[in-house]
Amino acid sequence: GEDVEQSLFLSVREGDSSVINCTYTDSSSTYLYWYKQEPGAGLQLLTYIFSNMDMKQDQRLTVLLNKKDKHLSLRIADTQTGDSAIYFCAESTLTGGGNKLTFGTGTQLKVEL
Amino acid sequence: ETGVTQTPRHLVMGMTNKKSLKCEQHLGHNAMYWYKQSAKKPLELMFVYNFKEQTENNSVPSRFSPECPNSSHLFLHLHTLQPEDSALYLCASSQDATSGNEQFFGPGTRLTVL
Numbered sequence: 001g002e003d004v005e006q007s008l009f010l011s012v013r014e015g016d017s018s019v020i021n022c023t024y025t026d027s028s029s030t031y032l033y034w035y036k037q038e039p040g041a042g043l044q045l046l047t048y049i050f051s052n053m054d055m056k057q058d059q060r061l062t063v064l065l066n067k068k069d070k071h072l073s074l075r076i077a078d079t080q081t082g083d084s085a086i087y088f089c090a091e092s093t094l095t096g097g098g099n100k101l102t103f104g105t106g107t108q109l110k111v112e113l
Numbered sequence: 114e115t116g117v118t119q120t121p122r123h124l125v126m127g128m129t130n131k132k133s134l135k136c137e138q139h140l141g142h143n144a145m146y147w148y149k150q151s152a153k154k155p156l157e158l159m160f161v162y163n164f165k166e167q168t169e170n171n172s173v174p175s176r177f178s179p180e181c182p183n184s185s186h187l188f189l190h191l192h193t194l195q196p197e198d199s200a201l202y203l204c205a206s207s208q209d210a211t212s213g214n215e216q217f218f219g220p221g222t223r224l225t226v227l
Contacts, residue, residue, distance in 0.1 A: 033215075041220050042203055043218040099211060103156040
C-alpha cells in the first residue's frame with residue numbers, strides 16, 4: 001500500500017532557505033504534489049512534479065525528486081514569515097476507483113525573525 | 114463565489130444529533146472528494162464521486178453518509194457520531210477522478226462532537 005512520511009516540524013530564520021523532505025513507498029506514483037495549509041484554511045497547491053522528472057523550479061520553489069530512493073523535497077529560497085504554514089507532500093496513484101492522492105502528515109514550518 | 118466553498122465552517126454537535134456538511138464547487142469540475150483531517154495524522158480520503166457516481170468509499174463507518182446530487186454539490190450527512198469523529202472535514206474537487214489532475218480544496222468544516 002501507499003505510505004508517505006514527513007518530519008513534523010522545521011524551524012528556519014527569515015531569509016534562509018527551507019528544505020522540507022518527504023519519502024513515499026509507491027513506485028507507481030504518477031504525480032507528486034506539495035500543498036500548503038495556513039491556519040483555518042484548506043490546502044492550497046503550491047507545485048507538483050511529474051514522476052519522470054527529477055527537478056522543477058518555480059520562482060522561490062524548487063522540487064527535487066529522487067525516484068530511485070522515493071524521496072521528494074521542497075526547497076523554499078529566501079523564506080519569509082508568510083511562508084509559515086503546514087506543508088503536505090502527496091503522491092498520486094491510479095487505482096480502480098480512479099486517481100487517488102495519499103498525503104503525508106504534514107511538516108509545520110515556523111519562520112523566525 | 115469562486116473555488117470550493119464549505120458550510121458551515123464550524124459545527125458542534127451531540128452524539129445523538131443529525132447534521133449535514135455542504136460543499137459547493139464553482140470550477141466546472143466533475144469529481145468531488147471528502148477528506149478527514151485529524152491532528153498529527155495524514156489526511157484520510159473518505160469518499161470520491163466522479164460524474165455524480167461514488168467511486169471510492171475508504172471503509173468509512175455508516176454514520177457518515179455522502180450525497181452528490183450533481184457535479185457541483187456534495188453533502189456529508191452525519192448521524193450518531195462519536196467524539197473521535199471530531200476533526201476538520203475537507204472537501205475537494207478536480208476536473209475528473211481518473212487522471213492526475215490538481216485537487217482544489219475548500220476551507221473545511223471544523224467539527225466537534227460532544
